[in-house]
Amino acid sequence: MTRPSDPDGPGPADGTAWVERSGPSARSWADEAVRQVVADANRSADTHLHVFPLPPEWGIDLYLKDESVHPTGSLKHRLARSLFLYGLANGWITEGTTIIEASSGSTAVSEAYFARLLGLDFVTVVPRSTSPEKIALIERYGGRCHFVDAPPDMYTEAERLACETGGHYMDQFTYAERATDWRGNNNIAESVFEQLTLERYPCPEWIVVGAGTGGTSATIGRYLRYRRLHTRLAVVDPERSAFFPGWVTGAPDYSTGMPSRIEGIGRPRVEPSFVPSVIDLMVPVPDAASIAAMRHLHDVTGLSAGGSTGTNLWGVWHLVARMLREGRRGSVVTLICDGGERYQHSYYDDAWVAGQGLDPVPYRAAVERLLSDGVWAPPGP
Numbered sequence: 001m002t003r004p005s006d007p008d009g010p011g012p013a014d015g016t017a018w019v020e021r022s023g024p025s026a027r028s029w030a031d032e033a034v035r036q037v038v039a040d041a042n043r044s045a046d047t048h049l050h051v052f053p054l055p056p057e058w059g060i061d062l063y064l065k066d067e068s069v070h071p072t073g074s075l076k077h078r079l080a081r082s083l084f085l086y087g088l089a090n091g092w093i094t095e096g097t098t099i100i101e102a103s104s105g106s107t108a109v110s111e112a113y114f115a116r117l118l119g120l121d122f123v124t125v126v127p128r129s130t131s132p133e134k135i136a137l138i139e140r141y142g143g144r145c146h147f148v149d150a151p152p153d154m155y156t157e158a159e160r161l162a163c164e165t166g167g168h169y170m171d172q173f174t175y176a177e178r179a180t181d182w183r184g185n186n187n188i189a190e191s192v193f194e195q196l197t198l199e200r201y202p203c204p205e206w207i208v209v210g211a212g213t214g215g216t217s218a219t220i221g222r223y224l225r226y227r228r229l230h231t232r233l234a235v236v237d238p239e240r241s242a243f244f245p246g247w248v249t250g251a252p253d254y255s256t257g258m259p260s261r262i263e264g265i266g267r268p269r270v271e272p273s274f275v276p277s278v279i280d281l282m283v284p285v286p287d288a289a290s291i292a293a294m295r296h297l298h299d300v301t302g303l304s305a306g307g308s309t310g311t312n313l314w315g316v317w318h319l320v321a322r323m324l325r326e327g328r329r330g331s332v333v334t335l336i337c338d339g340g341e342r343y344q345h346s347y348y349d350d351a352w353v354a355g356q357g358l359d360p361v362p363y364r365a366a367v368e369r370l371l372s373d374g375v376w377a378p379p380g381p
Helices: 024-043 076-089 106-117 132-140 151-165 172-179 188-195 215-226 243-249 287-301 307-326 350-355 361-373
Strands: 049-052 060-066 099-102 122-127 144-148 206-210 232-238 281-285 330-336
Touching: 024 076, 024 106, 049 287, 060 188, 060 307, 076 106, 076 172, 076 215, 099 106, 099 151, 099 172, 106 122, 106 132, 122 132, 122 151, 132 144, 144 151, 172 215, 188 215, 206 215, 206 307, 215 232, 232 243, 232 307, 243 281, 281 287, 281 307, 287 307, 287 361, 307 330, 307 361
Parallel strands: 060 330, 099 122, 122 144, 206 232, 206 330, 232 281
Antiparallel strands: 049 060
């Protein structure tokens, strides 16, 4: 006998109709979509942890986790995968859903990749200043760019497009901190500590990352506390970005309203996914220092990286110098966020750098002096 409350039966006892929002075919599509996204992760090996050469007598080891080797060439590949799984698991992404995002470039590249994998249309709102290399990558993966002149306008324009198309606004700046499982599940923090297991200092003194969406710093900071590790988290922030002044003042709605010249990490406002309480130290970084450190990395190691990696490294040099002064031994870890091939028309172009009024030379000299004689004397103020 079929119970009146059984969805497979004739309906409720009072005669009202059942309301189903998704049938077996919808769930079948979502199941297959999740399988494809997870299978993509299974096909990808973990990213490399490079050793940066430091004077052996210092007793300090520096590791660079190379996120540029992901299929879409940046750290944002992890975020895009998490956001798609989050949207699928919540029922927000279904067959035929148009995916909408607001991005400074790299997240959009990675989301375009996953949208194409699932056969979904993808539109991203990007600042008109986004590098041409990133725009070409978005379009190569089948995405479409919708440009705005003022970066703060990205959010409302993405919301408008989602309403207009009936699509799903991924909203990385809200969901980055919650879409990733910070307890483990091969997140970036767990990956780093697994790779350090056989090193002489397997529990680093510092991990240094940029803010960006806030997702990476939130994941790492929570993981450190959850695993009861003594490692401290330092977050670096470029000029014009709102994260450092927001962190110092405690203002969660702090806004500069200005575009950052360092793509991927500087933001004109404190994003909702930024979790300041898990951060032990924030370091403001001049844009010229980011470019100097990025170029120095390439010249010393042959590794080509973008400006956000340079921002990370400038923070690293501050902390390495502090460890030297205090006579501390140990390790420091930071990220190569993306590859330098995306910035040949900007950070690696002397004319572009000069046109921005930036002079990396004194910052480059400060890094070279630190590595040659252990003296850290960055340009003022």
